[in-house]
Amino acid sequence: MPIVPQPPLVQLSQVCKGFNDGDQYHRVLDCLDLLIHPAETVALTGPSGSGKSTLLNIIGGFEYPDSGQLWLQGADCSHWHDPQWSRFRRQHLGVIFQQFNLLTPLNVHDNVLFPLSLLGQKWNDWCDYLLQKLSISELAQRPVEQLSGGQQQRVAIARALAHRPALLLADEPTGNLDADAAEEVMQLLCKLAADAGSAILMVTHSDSAAAHMQRRWHLQQGKVHE
Numbered sequence: 558m559p560i561v562p563q564p565p566l567v568q569l570s571q572v573c574k575g576f577n578d579g580d581q582y583h584r585v586l587d588c589l590d591l592l593i594h595p596a597e598t599v600a601l602t603g604p605s606g607s608g609k610s611t612l613l614n615i616i617g618g619f620e621y622p623d624s625g626q627l628w629l630q631g632a633d634c635s636h637w638h639d640p641q642w643s644r645f646r647r648q649h650l651g652v653i654f655q656q657f658n659l660l661t662p663l664n665v666h667d668n669v670l671f672p673l674s675l676l677g678q679k680w681n682d683w684c685d686y687l688l689q690k691l692s693i694s695e696l697a698q699r700p701v702e703q704l705s706g707g708q709q710q711r712v713a714i715a716r717a718l719a720h721r722p723a724l725l726l727a728d729e730p731t732g733n734l735d736a737d738a739a740e741e742v743m744q745l746l747c748k749l750a751a752d753a754g755s756a757i758l759m760v761t762h763s764d765s766a767a768a769h770m771q772r773r774w775h776l777q778q779g780k781v782h783e
């Protein structure tokens with residue numbers, strides 16, 4: 558059987574993005590060409606305001622570039638509208654937000670189940686495995702607002718990986734944790750993403766968190782340096 562090469566998971570070609578600041582246009586991303594392959598892990602670093610979240614938001618379809626092209630899993634999504642982005646995100650994208658963005662009326666179990674229920678799927682052995690590895694099985698019935706920040710972070714990781722996304726976007730996932738907790742969370746995140754077959758693009762200001770990723774992109778003055 559011939560081996561069919563897989564397309565890149567994420568491909569950006571000449572992507573530019575800027576914002577109007579008063580009557581001045583401020584270019585944040587300056588004609589970026591980038592590739593992420595399936596199951597690759599990439600840290601995205603750079604000074605505050607350099608455009609890291611903007612780049613993450615464009616790859617997740619939360620913001621649109623001003624120009625350039627974006628492909629996901631080989632599909633040109635430069636002109637996708639909201640329904641196509643929603644479908645892609647439901648099936649293939651997991652997101653860990655800096656502030657966790659958990660569904661606060663719900664308990665841990667229902668937060669982790671949520672992405673699966675959007676796909677018409679049920680709780681499964683993988684969900685049990687995630688909770689067990691993240692040491693939150695005992696908390697399954699607890700409302701998430703009753704949990705500590707570190708526990709909520711673990712729920713956010715389980716929820717982001719519940720549907721085994723092709724791509725995990727993480728914005729400062731260890732930003733609120735002390736050094737020991739951050740190290741443990743990074744080890745868990747890498748192990749579970751590898752188990753799920755997920756690639757990671759992770760924004761971080763932490764060198765030690767970035768060191769857990771296979772590649773490192775540094776964003777400065779609109780350009781990415783590797």
Ligand SMILES: Nc1ncnc2c1ncn2[C@@H]1O[C@H](COP(=O)(O)OP(=O)(O)OP(=O)(O)O)[C@@H](O)[C@H]1O
Pocket residue numbers: 576577585603604605606607608609610611612
């Ligand atoms: N919706 C917006 N409207 C106007 N300016 C914006 C908007 N979003 C981002 N910016 C500007 O774009 C620049 C990059 O912002 P972004 O949040 O992507 O940076 P960042 O590298 O993630 O920063 P940080 O590390 O502080 O989170 C900043 O100057 C910011 O003020």
